[in-house]
Amino acid sequence: MPANTVREDIRTFLTSRRARLTPKEAGLPEYGGRRQVSGLRRSEVAQLAAISVEYYTRLERGNVRGVSEEILDSLAAALKLDDVERAHLMALVRAANAPRRSSDRAGGAFRVRNSVQQILDSMTGAAAFARNAHLDVLATNQLARALYEAALDTTEQPPNLARFVFLDPRARHFYRDWDRIAHDAVGSLRTEAARTPGNTDLADLIDELATHSDEFAMRWNEHEVEYYRSGQQRFHHSAVGDLDLDYDALEIPADPGLTIVTYTLAPDSAHAAAFLQLRKHRSASAEPSPP
Incomplete structure (x- = not known):
């Protein structure tokens, strides 16, 4: 920048x-x-x-x-x-x-370590994926692949959640609170843009989103910032219906910029039956994790 x-x-x-x-x-x-x-x-x-x-x-x-x-x-x-x-x-x-730097790709695309994938796979009762600060999904477990099958269904590799939110019409059906998700996505990217001002990969992503989405451009100009930490997220899954899931974002100190996001549900939740159906549905989405 x-x-x-x-x-x-x-x-x-x-x-x-x-x-x-x-x-x-x-x-x-x-x-x-x-x-x-x-x-x-x-x-x-x-x-x-x-x-x-x-x-x-x-x-x-x-x-x-x-x-x-x-x-x-x-x-x-x-x-x-x-x-x-x-x-x-x-x-x-x-x-x-700071002194001017030619480029800084901190937070950009990279491969996850085998041990991180093992952590994800061990979370059999939670949907979990690893993403970087650009909102690229780098690795998933089976339940996350079932939950996010629409977002992962893309020729862009690795799949990017900001692209899905603003450029894929399916996102407005998948996220029942799309407006808040859009706000959080833009806020997260703006926070990262300030943290890594020479980040050319991120600048390219922001330019792409602003060019192809008037909604993104408008929100970007509002200069809202956000940390994605914990809360509840409301989905509508095409196979199992509505899901209100608790999410937590867990940063990995050994891999700066890498975050594991988990989605869980209390056993007595109103959507426990739908979450159980999702766990059964995951077998149909059990292809290898995205690269």
Whole structure:
């Protein structure tokens, strides 16, 4: 990511976060009259962060050379950034101040180790797959192949979940909460783009998605960021019907960028019978894992 692109990302991120806050939400007094800006003024953000308006204006323009972590913490508090947003801002500042690199494919496609595949195969009661930070699915167990058979049914290798979400019409039927999945996918990719600014493979993927999906392009420009950690995901599987599954994302320290995602279900869940049918259905999807 060129330096000017990083500066533009800093500018749009800060202005979007400033625009979403009202003076009341920020704890500032509201005076009468019509405001000419949506959200907070630059002067109000500067006041809350205890810095000068001139200095904040410089930061919002992407000129972050020499900015201290203390000032970034004050700015994050003023804009009410959550942990993910704060980490994203820090990553953008690091990228802006780092020496220029020609490329950085960290988080890109790679093969999983045999022991990781063995871990997946040992999870007989859970659907589990390994993915990288680009959302490429690199390895699966049998139950994950049955669950994600639509997403894995592609000539693109390795299969990519962001491509499936935005470029495959089947995704809107598969994900019953497609809007949230789309939000999480874009947020995850934007987080990774800030973490690895010279990542040419990721830049190519983002360009492809923005070119072929207006929905992706619109969401990308909103500068939302996200960490995919745990929660519940709602599916509609073509063979077994609705499934509400608990998911957990487990990072592998030995393989930076590699994450195992598991889907499980409590035995007394309303969809336990459908999950049992999926476990029976998996035999029809038990081909080898994607490369």
